[in-house]
Amino acid sequence: xxxxxxxxxxxxxxxxxxxxxxxxxxxxxxxxxxxxxxxxxxxxxxxxxxxxxxxxxxxxxxxxxxxxxxxxxxxxxxxxxxxxxxxxxxxxxxxxxxxxxxxxxxxxxxxxxxxxxxxx
Amino acid sequence: xxxxxxxxxxxxxxxxxxxxxxxxxxxxxxxxxxxxxxxxxxxxxxxxxxxxxxxxxxxxxxxxxxxxxxxxxxxxxxxxxxxxxxxxxxxxxxxxxxxxxxxxxxxxxxxxxxxxxxxxxxxxxxxxxxxxxxxxxxxxxxxxxxxxxxxxxxxxxxxxxxxxxxxxxxxxxxxxxxxxxxxxxxxxxxxxxxxxxxxxxxxxxxxxxxxxxxxxxxxxxxxxxxxxxxxxxxxxxxxxxxxxxxxxxxxxxxxxxxxxxxxxxxxxxxxxxxxxxxxxxxxxxxxxxxxxxxxxxxxxxxxxxxxxxxxxxxxxxxxxxxxxxxxxxxxxxxxxxxxxxxxxxxxxxxxxxxxxxxxxxxxxxxxxxxxxxxxxxxxxxxxxxxxxxxxxxxxxxxxxxxxxxxxxxxxxxxxxxxxxxxxxxxxxxxxxxxxxxxxxxxxxxxxxxxxxxxxxxxxxxxxx
Numbered sequence: 001x002x003x004x005x006x007x008x009x010x011x012x013x014x015x016x017x018x019x020x021x022x023x024x025x026x027x028x029x030x031x032x033x034x035x036x037x038x039x040x041x042x043x044x045x046x047x048x049x050x051x052x053x054x055x056x057x058x059x060x061x062x063x064x065x066x067x068x069x070x071x072x073x074x075x076x077x078x079x080x081x082x083x084x085x086x087x088x089x090x091x092x093x094x095x096x097x098x099x100x101x102x103x104x105x106x107x108x109x110x111x112x113x114x115x116x117x118x119x120x
Numbered sequence: 121x122x123x124x125x126x127x128x129x130x131x132x133x134x135x136x137x138x139x140x141x142x143x144x145x146x147x148x149x150x151x152x153x154x155x156x157x158x159x160x161x162x163x164x165x166x167x168x169x170x171x172x173x174x175x176x177x178x179x180x181x182x183x184x185x186x187x188x189x190x191x192x193x194x195x196x197x198x199x200x201x202x203x204x205x206x207x208x209x210x211x212x213x214x215x216x217x218x219x220x221x222x223x224x225x226x227x228x229x230x231x232x233x234x235x236x237x238x239x240x241x242x243x244x245x246x247x248x249x250x251x252x253x254x255x256x257x258x259x260x261x262x263x264x265x266x267x268x269x270x271x272x273x274x275x276x277x278x279x280x281x282x283x284x285x286x287x288x289x290x291x292x293x294x295x296x297x298x299x300x301x302x303x304x305x306x307x308x309x310x311x312x313x314x315x316x317x318x319x320x321x322x323x324x325x326x327x328x329x330x331x332x333x334x335x336x337x338x339x340x341x342x343x344x345x346x347x348x349x350x351x352x353x354x355x356x357x358x359x360x361x362x363x364x365x366x367x368x369x370x371x372x373x374x375x376x377x378x379x380x381x382x383x384x385x386x387x388x389x390x391x392x393x394x395x396x397x398x399x400x401x402x403x404x405x406x407x408x409x410x411x412x413x414x415x416x417x418x419x420x421x422x423x424x425x426x427x428x429x430x431x432x433x434x435x436x437x438x439x440x441x442x443x444x445x446x447x448x449x450x451x452x453x454x455x456x457x458x459x460x461x462x463x464x465x466x467x468x469x470x471x472x473x474x475x476x477x478x479x480x481x482x483x484x485x486x487x488x489x490x491x492x493x494x495x496x497x498x499x500x501x502x503x504x505x506x507x508x509x510x511x512x513x514x515x516x517x518x519x520x521x522x523x524x525x526x527x528x529x530x531x532x533x534x535x536x537x538x539x540x541x542x543x544x545x546x547x548x549x550x551x552x553x554x555x556x557x558x559x560x561x562x563x564x565x566x567x568x569x570x571x572x573x574x575x576x577x578x579x580x581x582x583x584x
Contacts, residue, residue: 008185013194014185014186014188014189014190014193014194015191015193017217017223018191018193018194019194020194043191046283046284046287047284049284050285050288064189064221066217066221066222067220067221068267070221070562071276072280072281074277074280074562075276075279075280075281075282080562080563080564083564101563102563102567103564103567105186
């Protein structure tokens with residue numbers, strides 16, 4: 001399966017509609033087996049939907065997202081875990097454990113062991 | 121005065137100054153917040169809470185980009201600019217996302233903050249909500265975008281799924297749906313989203329255009345084509361050159377004119393009346409109808425070849441009664457629009473009104489709902505539209521008269537929603553993804569509702 005994360009440095013980008021970089025991770029056997037960065041030049045939201053759909057992305061983990069863009073992503077069969085914030089690595093790890101929920105805020109400093117349950 | 125007394129006076133003076141500034145900031149209509157050198161918010165005034173939808177309690181301590189989700193956060197941050205240069209930034213335009221995923225245009229001003237000893241403390245930003253101004257501009261220019269398409273229902277999910285492809289293609293689109301369901305809005309959004317978006321958008325209402333004028337209106341005429349043709353006149357196809365022509369109520373097009381439109385679609389050329397050579401038609405065609413075109417075809421009232429030319433892409437907008445979950449979103453949308461147009465600050469409808477509207481059958485669809493809200497705007501001078509502000513035919517026979525009765529009604533509605541969520545959670549053993557699927561709502565919506573009703577999904581998990 002494939003997971004897309006709009007990134008800003010090591011963190012998830014604050015807004016999908018305006019992020020400059022999208023990383024698409026391939027998950028095999030519960031682990032990341034590949035990752036590809038897609039620099040985004042177009043500010044057109046539909047171009048982002050098309051990219052994710054063309055790349056066969058199953059899930060997007062993102063920060064803020066326009067509600068209509070979220071509907072477009074869902075309409076395209078992509079699961080949206082939105083309004084999360086924090087380190088991409090920590091969020092991905094939570095996702096792979098099946099513990100990532102929308103609105104999750106990862107505020108732990110780098111290197112901190114992840115909690116067994118996400119805080120709400 | 122002793123040193124101790126002086127210190128006490130200075131402290132109380134500093135304390136009262138802080139209180140003074142806090143009171144001033146609370147009353148300011150613009151959003152104001154401060155950040156430290158790590159971009160973490162240290163203060164957040166009331167207007168900032170109102171514009172972003174985030175409470176000061178939640179905002180303070182977070183990085184400002186995680187609260188504002190602005191288009192300039194990654195590149196072009198105004199605070200960064202002030203911190204880097206030490207200069208003020210004045211009236212920089214930006215867009216932020218509020219907690220409901222709505223994009224809000226704002227105007228930003230920033231400046232650096234120094235302590236008494238000259239040490240850099242961080243920065244201050246003030247921002248003004250330009251949402252109402254933008255709304256008015258859009259109303260005047262009819263610059264509708266995909267943000268104006270309000271729909272969370274399954275039917276709209278299907279439309280949203282193909283909208284990116286429709287927008288980028290050149291294909292002819294046929295929009296079907298009952299009167300007042302928002303077909304023209306969808307057509308305008310398709311045009312504005314397409315590469316032709318900056319070119320003209322011309323409407324042809326097939327229901328009101330007489331058959332004998334159709335050709336001259338659509339294709340124009342040349343000087344001398346007929347007695348009164350004293351000068352060349354451009355038709356709608358020429359006026360829309362490079363853009364989109366929207367044929368509204370295409371099902372009402374008289375049979376004798378259908379063939380002329382068919383020729384245009386087939387050959388992508390047209391000949392003005394009195395013209396000697398065909399001209400290329402550089403337009404995209406979008407058509408809409410409230411009638412069942414396939415039925416008209418089977419009854420011989422609509423040409424099948426024209427139908428198939430038009431229905432390259434078919435979109436069906438269902439009646440509002442079949443997508444009741446969209447009603448609260450539409451109410452919110454109309455209230456924002458009328459607030460901008462009327463200069464009011466109405467915040468919503470009361471739960472009793474919501475209950476009535478959720479039960480109403482809306483034979484006039486979204487347009488009827490819009491009219492109901494507009495009627496309420498005329499009568500309402502408070503923050504919420506109440507039952508007494510509704511048209512007579514919507515008022516219940518016995519209006520609740522006591523506050524207690526109203527209060528009970530509110531809690532019944534909300535309790536019912538919370539109860540439904542709890543049942544679904546138990547059915548799905550606390551799994552949020554499955555519960556959202558079960559309730560046919562998004563995971564984000566479920567998350568918001570869990571927060572609203574303080575339901576913890578962990579309580580519904582079965583221990584292993």
